[in-house]
Amino acid sequence: MRLFRKSGDKVELLALSWDSDLSLGDYLVVEESDRKILLQVIDVEYADVPGLMEDILRDLSSGSVEVTERLDPIEIESVVRSIRDSRVVVAKVRRVNGVDPNRLWLPSRYASRVRRVEVSDLLRTVIPPPKVPVRVGEGVVIDATSVEGSVTLIVGRKESGKSHLAKVLSSELARAGCNVVVLDVNGEYVSLGRRRDGEPSHVSDLMTVLAPGVNFQVPLASMSDEVLADVMTYALGLPQTSLRELLRLVRDLRRRRALTFPNLMRAVQSVPMNESVRDAVANRLLTLESTGIFTDSDQEELEVDLTSLFPPDRGALVVFDMSRLGSIQRRVFVEFLLSRMKELLFNDEIDPIVLFAEEAHLYLRETYWEDVITRMRHIGISTVLITNQPDSIPALIYRQADNVFMFNIRNGSDIEHLARNLEIDPETLRSILPNLPPGNVLAWGKAVGRLPITFRVIDPGTMTLGTTRTKLGRLLRQS
Amino acid sequence: MATELLRLNTFDVSWHLFKSIAELWVDELKRASRDPTGVLFLNGQEADQDLDDEAAILGQVVQDGDLEPAAIAPGTRRRLVAVDGSVVQLGFAGGRPLLSLKAAVVIRSGSSMRVRVVGPLPKLASVVQPSSTDSVALVELRRFESLVQKLVSREAPESVLLLDMPLTRVPELPLSTDGTSVIGIAKNSVLAAHLGHLLGKAERVALLARRAQLLPYPGGEVGVTVARLEKGGIAFRADVFPADRWIDALSDVVASDALISGYPETLTVAHAFSRHSWAEIAAIKSVLERRYGLRVHEEVDVRAAVLSPFDGR
Numbered sequence: 001m002r003l004f005r006k007s008g009d010k011v012e013l014l015a016l017s018w019d020s021d022l023s024l025g026d027y028l029v030v031e032e033s034d035r036k037i038l039l040q041v042i043d044v045e046y047a048d049v050p051g052l053m054e055d056i057l058r059d060l061s062s063g064s065v066e067v068t069e070r071l072d073p074i075e076i077e078s079v080v081r082s083i084r085d086s087r088v089v090v091a092k093v094r095r096v097n098g099v100d101p102n103r104l105w106l107p108s109r110y111a112s113r114v115r116r117v118e119v120s121d122l123l124r125t126v127i128p129p130p131k132v133p134v135r136v137g138e139g140v141v142i143d144a145t146s147v148e149g150s151v152t153l154i155v156g157r158k159e160s161g162k163s164h165l166a167k168v169l170s171s172e173l174a175r176a177g178c179n180v181v182v183l184d185v186n187g188e189y190v191s192l193g194r195r196r197d198g199e200p201s202h203v204s205d206l207m208t209v210l211a212p213g214v215n216f217q218v219p220l221a222s223m224s225d226e227v228l229a230d231v232m233t234y235a236l237g238l239p240q241t242s243l244r245e246l247l248r249l250v251r252d253l254r255r256r257r258a259l260t261f262p263n264l265m266r267a268v269q270s271v272p273m274n275e276s277v278r279d280a281v282a283n284r285l286l287t288l289e290s291t292g293i294f295t296d297s298d299q300e301e302l303e304v305d306l307t308s309l310f311p312p313d314r315g316a317l318v319v320f321d322m323s324r325l326g327s328i329q330r331r332v333f334v335e336f337l338l339s340r341m342k343e344l345l346f347n348d349e350i351d352p353i354v355l356f357a358e359e360a361h362l363y364l365r366e367t368y369w370e371d372v373i374t375r376m377r378h379i380g381i382s383t384v385l386i387t388n389q390p391d392s393i394p395a396l397i398y399r400q401a402d403n404v405f406m407f408n409i410r411n412g413s414d415i416e417h418l419a420r421n422l423e424i425d426p427e428t429l430r431s432i433l434p435n436l437p438p439g440n441v442l443a444w445g446k447a448v449g450r451l452p453i454t455f456r457v458i459d460p461g462t463m464t465l466g467t468t469r470t471k472l473g474r475l476l477r478q479s
Numbered sequence: 480m481a482t483e484l485l486r487l488n489t490f491d492v493s494w495h496l497f498k499s500i501a502e503l504w505v506d507e508l509k510r511a512s513r514d515p516t517g518v519l520f521l522n523g524q525e526a527d528q529d530l531d532d533e534a535a536i537l538g539q540v541v542q543d544g545d546l547e548p549a550a551i552a553p554g555t556r557r558r559l560v561a562v563d564g565s566v567v568q569l570g571f572a573g574g575r576p577l578l579s580l581k582a583a584v585v586i587r588s589g590s591s592m593r594v595r596v597v598g599p600l601p602k603l604a605s606v607v608q609p610s611s612t613d614s615v616a617l618v619e620l621r622r623f624e625s626l627v628q629k630l631v632s633r634e635a636p637e638s639v640l641l642l643d644m645p646l647t648r649v650p651e652l653p654l655s656t657d658g659t660s661v662i663g664i665a666k667n668s669v670l671a672a673h674l675g676h677l678l679g680k681a682e683r684v685a686l687l688a689r690r691a692q693l694l695p696y697p698g699g700e701v702g703v704t705v706a707r708l709e710k711g712g713i714a715f716r717a718d719v720f721p722a723d724r725w726i727d728a729l730s731d732v733v734a735s736d737a738l739i740s741g742y743p744e745t746l747t748v749a750h751a752f753s754r755h756s757w758a759e760i761a762a763i764k765s766v767l768e769r770r771y772g773l774r775v776h777e778e779v780d781v782r783a784a785v786l787s788p789f790d791g792r
Contacts, residue, residue, distance in 0.1 A: 076763055
């Protein structure tokens, strides 16, 4: 392979067919003495070989004519074929090393050497040795500290491998010692504790699966005023005036140790207040009770102390299975959970957590996005957002994201959305994203030394859930 | 009269022969590469066939003054075997021209065509001084084509062997007793240009310009004709051997081949497959350099170096 042409940050290399066995996203190093240019392959095209059109037209026009024998004693035919099929490898300049930044330098076309670099070797040179190594891909080890305390995005179309990576990341972070919370919309993380053969997986000891309303309930009396206010305001949209009335009644009942749904409802109906406020509060209370997540009962077996889920001496993987929750229930539960966790973090009752939120736009309130960037990290909540609708995540989040993992995306407007908001050139995204095979990812950010890197995500080896259920699928399996 | 030159019954035998020849040529190249001057590659140019001594033939024809056009009716369908070759001068090695030779053999039976390609083969020219009219490359090409022609002629009994040159220029005509006719067609011919008008407007017609003696073969004669093989087609010089069967041979070509502007398609295909492509020239240079270790110097375009950017060619 030889350097051929450069225009801006785009470089073209000429390669014969046998030495152009490259994949999109592969890295090449062009070396000349101690100076190096790091290139990333974004496309491969046919080279414009002189006389090629004539050759092809001759082959076409003599379509019925068959070359039956070829006397080629010095065996040049393979070389000829390779020259005819020679390629132009299009690459982007990612780094220049050993060159004074104030000087213009181009490597020699003839004297420079081009070699391919494996992602694992590249990562060893661009990121410091991981303090807490986490293996996420074939030959790709990242530092868990680059994900904890950061904002991480995982985007890609359906069945491209997003959840696969989220499962690997969440399991490995928990094994590394992180407190991991998964908001599981489709109930696909609940099987992380089991391998495909049914045996316990390497995270089974660290894992707790809680289904709100089923094996996870919260006594109303245990909710602080602040948490209740957050739920009422952000999940159920209770106006501030009505909230004030409600909190007044709650405090009164709490003081008398009589805070239950029936008592609260009786108080709302009996205490003098504006009728519209009374209706608003009563409606919200009925909704809250009907979610089944909050209760008056003393069923201790359903009451889970969140602090106990996150022991200080080891990691934890807590999966909240929200697959059976309706949209209101989901919003209420997530608002409760986030508010409660903030409370625990403020009070130093638990260590910081890493929150995995799939399709977060379905249950997160509008104002939460700003919190993700501005407050959450400082409170101790790192967020990993996973979505198949890249435009459902605001531009603000992309611009502040520390790590982005992009799987196959074919939709042009989704790619443009990413291109507008990420620090990766649009040409690279347009070229690589639509062509990524399932399970392969284009990663960028702190975790990979701020270089766009493609790799295949490792197989978590756990039982697969979350695939699309169909009746035909069941019938086919049975037959 | 006819002389049997080689007893080669299969193409496999030809293959072994060519392999040996190619090895000899490459050994010679390797020896030349040890020359301290190395190998100089030129920007390969294909040598074309020069016009031959047609002016002399034309003079004799005009003196004879006996030119009667004869109608060509479609004759017997026969197998056609067309041979064509090309040469490219790659450069110089050890002070001798370094050539690449390539040939194609097209065998047509009815509507099916099979192609055999020989080469490209690198060769150091064994001729250093060109003859009065032909370049060294052209002399080597004729020898090479002649070798290929001989090898295929025995494989094609009762065939018509089509060559892309006047038979009077073929160094050693592949002659046999097995009923093979040989026709050599010259695309650029002074003779055809001067005598074409004598063919009139008839559909398929030819005239025998003269009979020429085949010098290496006592008693062997070639019929030098000017022929238009289809209506509206171009008149070509067509040399036919044996001379006394010139009308039959041309009639059989008309019956057996598709004609493109009066030129046999089989010969067109042989021409197409015998040319050196740019990729082949690049490949052979690469193979010589990398596989055989020839030290190579690329030709410097002195004109461009000196005159550019003022050279307005």
